[in-house]
Amino acid sequence: MPKINKSTESARRDPEGVRNDILTTASEVFAESGLSGARVDEIAARTRTSKRMIYYYFGDKDGLYKACLEAAYAKVREGESALDLSGLSPDAALARIVAFTFDHHRQNPDFIRLVMIENIHDAGYLTTSEVIQSQNNTAIEKLSDIIQRGQRLGIFRADLDPVELHWHISALSFFNVSNKPTFSALFGGAIYSEAGQASLRDQAVEMILRYVQNPKGPSR
Amino acid sequence: MPKINKSTESARRDPEGVRNDILTTASEVFAESGLSGARVDEIAARTRTSKRMIYYYFGDKDGLYKACLEAAYAKVREGESALDLSGLSPDAALARIVAFTFDHHRQNPDFIRLVMIENIHDAGYLTTSEVIQSQNNTAIEKLSDIIQRGQRLGIFRADLDPVELHWHISALSFFNVSNKPTFSALFGGAIYSEAGQASLRDQAVEMILRYVQNPKGPSR
Amino acid sequence: MPKINKSTESARRDPEGVRNDILTTASEVFAESGLSGARVDEIAARTRTSKRMIYYYFGDKDGLYKACLEAAYAKVREGESALDLSGLSPDAALARIVAFTFDHHRQNPDFIRLVMIENIHDAGYLTTSEVIQSQNNTAIEKLSDIIQRGQRLGIFRADLDPVELHWHISALSFFNVSNKPTFSALFGGAIYSEAGQASLRDQAVEMILRYVQNPKGPSR
Amino acid sequence: MPKINKSTESARRDPEGVRNDILTTASEVFAESGLSGARVDEIAARTRTSKRMIYYYFGDKDGLYKACLEAAYAKVREGESALDLSGLSPDAALARIVAFTFDHHRQNPDFIRLVMIENIHDAGYLTTSEVIQSQNNTAIEKLSDIIQRGQRLGIFRADLDPVELHWHISALSFFNVSNKPTFSALFGGAIYSEAGQASLRDQAVEMILRYVQNPKGPSR
DNA sequence: TATGAATGAGGCTTCATTCAT
DNA sequence: AATGAATGAAGCCTCATTCAT
Numbered sequence: 001m002p003k004i005n006k007s008t009e010s011a012r013r014d015p016e017g018v019r020n021d022i023l024t025t026a027s028e029v030f031a032e033s034g035l036s037g038a039r040v041d042e043i044a045a046r047t048r049t050s051k052r053m054i055y056y057y058f059g060d061k062d063g064l065y066k067a068c069l070e071a072a073y074a075k076v077r078e079g080e081s082a083l084d085l086s087g088l089s090p091d092a093a094l095a096r097i098v099a100f101t102f103d104h105h106r107q108n109p110d111f112i113r114l115v116m117i118e119n120i121h122d123a124g125y126l127t128t129s130e131v132i133q134s135q136n137n138t139a140i141e142k143l144s145d146i147i148q149r150g151q152r153l154g155i156f157r158a159d160l161d162p163v164e165l166h167w168h169i170s171a172l173s174f175f176n177v178s179n180k181p182t183f184s185a186l187f188g189g190a191i192y193s194e195a196g197q198a199s200l201r202d203q204a205v206e207m208i209l210r211y212v213q214n215p216k217g218p219s220r
Numbered sequence: 221m222p223k224i225n226k227s228t229e230s231a232r233r234d235p236e237g238v239r240n241d242i243l244t245t246a247s248e249v250f251a252e253s254g255l256s257g258a259r260v261d262e263i264a265a266r267t268r269t270s271k272r273m274i275y276y277y278f279g280d281k282d283g284l285y286k287a288c289l290e291a292a293y294a295k296v297r298e299g300e301s302a303l304d305l306s307g308l309s310p311d312a313a314l315a316r317i318v319a320f321t322f323d324h325h326r327q328n329p330d331f332i333r334l335v336m337i338e339n340i341h342d343a344g345y346l347t348t349s350e351v352i353q354s355q356n357n358t359a360i361e362k363l364s365d366i367i368q369r370g371q372r373l374g375i376f377r378a379d380l381d382p383v384e385l386h387w388h389i390s391a392l393s394f395f396n397v398s399n400k401p402t403f404s405a406l407f408g409g410a411i412y413s414e415a416g417q418a419s420l421r422d423q424a425v426e427m428i429l430r431y432v433q434n435p436k437g438p439s440r
Numbered sequence: 441m442p443k444i445n446k447s448t449e450s451a452r453r454d455p456e457g458v459r460n461d462i463l464t465t466a467s468e469v470f471a472e473s474g475l476s477g478a479r480v481d482e483i484a485a486r487t488r489t490s491k492r493m494i495y496y497y498f499g500d501k502d503g504l505y506k507a508c509l510e511a512a513y514a515k516v517r518e519g520e521s522a523l524d525l526s527g528l529s530p531d532a533a534l535a536r537i538v539a540f541t542f543d544h545h546r547q548n549p550d551f552i553r554l555v556m557i558e559n560i561h562d563a564g565y566l567t568t569s570e571v572i573q574s575q576n577n578t579a580i581e582k583l584s585d586i587i588q589r590g591q592r593l594g595i596f597r598a599d600l601d602p603v604e605l606h607w608h609i610s611a612l613s614f615f616n617v618s619n620k621p622t623f624s625a626l627f628g629g630a631i632y633s634e635a636g637q638a639s640l641r642d643q644a645v646e647m648i649l650r651y652v653q654n655p656k657g658p659s660r
Numbered sequence: 661m662p663k664i665n666k667s668t669e670s671a672r673r674d675p676e677g678v679r680n681d682i683l684t685t686a687s688e689v690f691a692e693s694g695l696s697g698a699r700v701d702e703i704a705a706r707t708r709t710s711k712r713m714i715y716y717y718f719g720d721k722d723g724l725y726k727a728c729l730e731a732a733y734a735k736v737r738e739g740e741s742a743l744d745l746s747g748l749s750p751d752a753a754l755a756r757i758v759a760f761t762f763d764h765h766r767q768n769p770d771f772i773r774l775v776m777i778e779n780i781h782d783a784g785y786l787t788t789s790e791v792i793q794s795q796n797n798t799a800i801e802k803l804s805d806i807i808q809r810g811q812r813l814g815i816f817r818a819d820l821d822p823v824e825l826h827w828h829i830s831a832l833s834f835f836n837v838s839n840k841p842t843f844s845a846l847f848g849g850a851i852y853s854e855a856g857q858a859s860l861r862d863q864a865v866e867m868i869l870r871y872v873q874n875p876k877g878p879s880r
Numbered sequence: 881t882a883t884g885a886a887t888g889a890g891g892c893t894t895c896a897t898t899c900a901t
Numbered sequence: 902a903a904t905g906a907a908t909g910a911a912g913c914c915t916c917a918t919t920c921a922t
Contacts, residue, residue, distance in 0.1 A: 015905080015906065018906085018907090033256070034255070034257070034340050034341075035254070036257035037254075037255070037256035037340075039890090039891075040893090041892090050907080051892095051893095052894095052908050052909080053906085053907070053908085055893065055894080056907075060892075060893070061892065061893090115399070115402055116336055116339065116398070117254075117340065118402055119336065119400070119402050120254050120333065120336060120337065121254075121401075122401045123401035123402045123404075123405040126401075126402055126405045126406070127405050132406075140407070163407050163410075163411065164411065164420065166407070167407075167411060167420065168424075170403075171391050171392050171395035171396070171399075172391050172392070174391075174399065175387075175390065175391035175394055175395050178336070178339055178398065179335070179339055179390070179391075179394065180339070181339045181342045181346075182338055182339050183390075184343075185343040185347050186346070186353075186357070187357075187360070187386070187387075190383075191383060191387060199384070200384065200387065203384065203388065203431070204388075206431065207388065207430075211426065211431075213430075235881085238881095259917090260916080261916085269882085270882065270883060270884090271883090272881095272919090273881085275917090275918070276882085280917075281916095281918090458886090473696070473780075474696055474697070474777075474780050475694070475696075476694055476695075476696035476697040477696035477780075479911090479912075479913095480913065481911090481912080481913090490886080490888085491913095491914095492887050492914095492915095493885085493887085495913090495914065496885075496886075496887090501913070501914090553780065555839070555842055556776055556780060556838070557694075558841070559838055559839055559841045559842050560693075560776060560777065561694075563845040566841075566846070567845050572846075573846075577846070577847075603848075603850075603851060604859070604863065606847070607835075607843065607847075607851060607860065608864075608867065610843075611831050611832050611834075611835035611836065611839075612831050612832070614831075614835055614839065615830065615834055615835050618776070619830070619831075619834065620779070621778070621779045621782045621783035621786075622778050622779050622783045622786055623827065625786045625787050626786070626792075626793075627797075627823050627826070627827075630823075631823060631824065639824070640824065640827065643828065644828075647828065647867055647870075647871045650870040650871055650873075651863070651867045651871075653870075675902080678902090699894090699895080700895080700896060700897085701896090710905090711896095711897090712903065712904060712905090713903070713904095715896090715897070716902080716903085720896075720897075721896065
């Protein structure tokens, strides 16, 4: 059932609003149908403005898609940045990051879809996007910091790499959303119930924590 | 660089060969471009037969896509079935499964792409496919068996669920292939070098093994 | 008033006929409206086939235009080649060429229009056309031969160049057709009556003949 | 490479300047791309003012084109009027006119392009332009006068018509510019070198002079 | 079983032009 | 006198699919 972003009051002369309206709607449609599958006509129809304005603001369909991708990354990065880990021990902080990432991905399924689409297209747009490339990645920095603290305390193993750790956390969190349709088609939806999701999240947290633990070190 | 499956000898009077030729080629093209993005013309052009034959054998583009999906699942299931775990201890067997799944996914990127596409389409085709639904899932059975054996020996924790465990293994193995383009665009390609992949696989194995371990039990 | 090339009998399954139908019609429309001005829809409408076939045979609008240009040049060259000058004295042959060119251009106004259009586009298509470039130019060869014969007889001046002579003949013949609209708008249509045209043609012939004459030589 | 007529000082409060700026720029763009091919957006972009002003001053694209055409004719007529033939013998005066016309056309290629465009459009705008129609044509008057003087002296043939003579002179001068792209594409650029052009101009002069000469009269 | 020719529907995009300020 | 935002109409082109042989 397509959501329609038309509003009763015609919001004329609000360029920023029009741009955002298009961007929001387009992200939904791209997430639903993919890049080739999305129809400019449908995007326009769900908008409170016209098809012509899409071209006015974004040039062409690819430009619109790229803008959606950039906006999605920006929004997600923003969410990541807001995560406050101050005052937490390394393992508590790491647990927090895993749980947060898991939930955050769940709450942004459109972002996940856009990234899936981008992967189908071999990251062609991401590669050319200066905007995304230039955003400094706070996730890696935070993990790097936690790892160092944990290692200094002797509770984390020595052979940890922040990018690899980020990869593991991302894998568990991303797959949960990206493969929900096929996974539940094949193995039933229990895993995607609220209880099932809570369980998986806890397992993911525990899995990561157990993994980083220093086997010889002063664990609990 | 598009591979062309033309052969010098015209494969006349070989219905099965023609069908397979189309199926193989179509899978490649769908994997490259997505469902909407793939062009029937291009599939035909890369085939050693003609466009008309695609419609003759598969009805329409959707039918062809569904056939590709089914063939891909069948092939992967076949690979999984061939995995011999006899004579292995539960943890050795589990380690074997994780490593195998990780490698198997890497070696079948087109299968991963088709599943990604299917997820973009909310598993609409998978849901209606009697073929795929009917295939009994050996992966779950094998895991189920291993879990039971491990639990009986007291080396595995009690709260393990085969579907959840399969989910974890799949997540780590699937994400590795599905998100390679964006991940390496953002974090560099080191993780996708041979050494990087070997490292990730080992980490995945260890992560799963540590997770299933019974904390109180008689571990090694 | 647009001519419509529809025929009552549907000439299905006649690829060559369809191609020629499109080519003929397109040449007319391009000649009438220019390259940008011509509408693919109008070309299709005047055809006995459909718009889709235009793209099937010619790729795109530019490809169609280029094909029209090539066909026009080919046809005109063909006409030039058919001109038989055997048995004529150099001055008679030259007179024949001038009169022929003048008439030939008049009878092929669409060719003239296409060349005008091509000049507006800085001969961008002509330059890339291998077809046209490769056609050997019989006009220059014929002129070259006549000049040599005339010079050998001492009746033609020594400083004649075939390309320059061709340029003069072309100028008078081409301008007559290309600038008919503006010239008659400014100076009246008398010049474009049958008598007026006959007069201009005779003048052009005489102008060229007087020009090539050797002032010292044995003239008539 | 598009010339941009932007100036550093914003030309506020200079209606005539704005109008001329638009006119100059539009003439260039029309000359480059034709009537349908020219884009209002591009004209505006190359101007130091905005698109809205084009519509403010010229109503619509056609009005702008017509204004360009009128301005071009006015400028060319002005040039022709400035040609001083006083004190020259009829044949010297005629030689002067031919050489001047040849050079003048060469120096005003944009004018030639506009006339070509106008011919493509069957002189539809020229026909309705009261401005152009009302301009008395000094070229014809001058030729008429020269012819009469030459005939009175017995050096010019009796059957000369000023419009026809103008036609011949125009043909040689106009074609030289209008068909430069195609002609040099087909026959090489030698003819359009400085030397080649000088040669053609001399030939044109001689051609016209020889033509008007009275064969029986007291020639040199 | 096989093929080149043909096509209707619908896709993306561009254009000259006008509106509101 | 001037401008950025907005637009309906129409342009070019592509797609999956079918037809006639």
